[in-house]
Amino acid sequence: MRASLIQIRVDDAEPVAERRARAAELIAEERGSDLVVLPELWPVGAFAFDSFASAAEELDGPTRQAMSAAAAEAGVWLHAGSIVERAAEGLFNTSLVFAPSGELAAVYRKIHRFGFDKGEAVLMAAGEELVTAPVPELPLGLATCYDLRFPELFRGLVDAGALAFAIPAGWPEARHEHWTVLARARAVENQAYVLACGTAGTHARTPQAGRSLIVAPSGELLAEAAGADELVLRAELDPKEATTLRDRFPALKDRRLGVAVPEPGAIG
Numbered sequence: 001m002r003a004s005l006i007q008i009r010v011d012d013a014e015p016v017a018e019r020r021a022r023a024a025e026l027i028a029e030e031r032g033s034d035l036v037v038l039p040e041l042w043p044v045g046a047f048a049f050d051s052f053a054s055a056a057e058e059l060d061g062p063t064r065q066a067m068s069a070a071a072a073e074a075g076v077w078l079h080a081g082s083i084v085e086r087a088a089e090g091l092f093n094t095s096l097v098f099a100p101s102g103e104l105a106a107v108y109r110k111i112h113r114f115g116f117d118k119g120e121a122v123l124m125a126a127g128e129e130l131v132t133a134p135v136p137e138l139p140l141g142l143a144t145c146y147d148l149r150f151p152e153l154f155r156g157l158v159d160a161g162a163l164a165f166a167i168p169a170g171w172p173e174a175r176h177e178h179w180t181v182l183a184r185a186r187a188v189e190n191q192a193y194v195l196a197c198g199t200a201g202t203h204a205r206t207p208q209a210g211r212s213l214i215v216a217p218s219g220e221l222l223a224e225a226a227g228a229d230e231l232v233l234r235a236e237l238d239p240k241e242a243t244t245l246r247d248r249f250p251a252l253k254d255r256r257l258g259v260a261v262p263e264p265g266a267i268g
């Protein structure tokens, strides 16, 4: 099974409609791949806070239409990264996954919003549900960028059956070492594939880390982008590898979920 991560360039000069058309062309070039992944908020840019409201789309908006058609034309499972979704409850950072028929197969609203008291954290509402996408033989757990810092989310996805995680991101260059270490840690501790797709270029004065990576359930780095240029990262995945490893080295079975947690201040 082949996976392709499209580390697309996002800059302030390119109109969204042109980037959407370019993304569709890049997806078409991945015909023959089984699973294609795009980064977080690539239509507008993950740090383009001033444009979130104007770029927001209904779930059924132009990005969904274009990505549904692109998935069907290329005949691939497509994790189309995320969009700024306009919903009745507010704006969400919403990921869309399409089946090779073009049908929308999963929708995930980012649970952990980044920015503390600024940016996404104040402009967007938080998702409340863990989501997996039914990629045949490789159930895909969904997480977005800052979610990577919250290992309990990934454990929840493992409990829901995930054998791989797709993590679209707009991770800044300033913290690229965290991105790489955390992505590999999520693979090792959960014995799952990690498909971590970063953004290329600079937008909203925020240089991006790029550095997309594909990690095997063992933690082995299968492919890694050297920097933040636009590129496509590809690797062959074996859908049985996660379950085989979990049988051979069953650390997940040694979880001790019932251990008592001391009251704050009880230690020391």
Ligand SMILES: O=C(O)CCC(=O)C(=O)O
Pocket (backbone or CB within 6 Å): 046, 113, 114, 144, 145, 146, 147, 149, 170, 171, 172, 175, 178
């Ligand atoms: O956690 C980080 O350092 C970056 C997260 C981020 O940029 C995001 O979630 O958009």
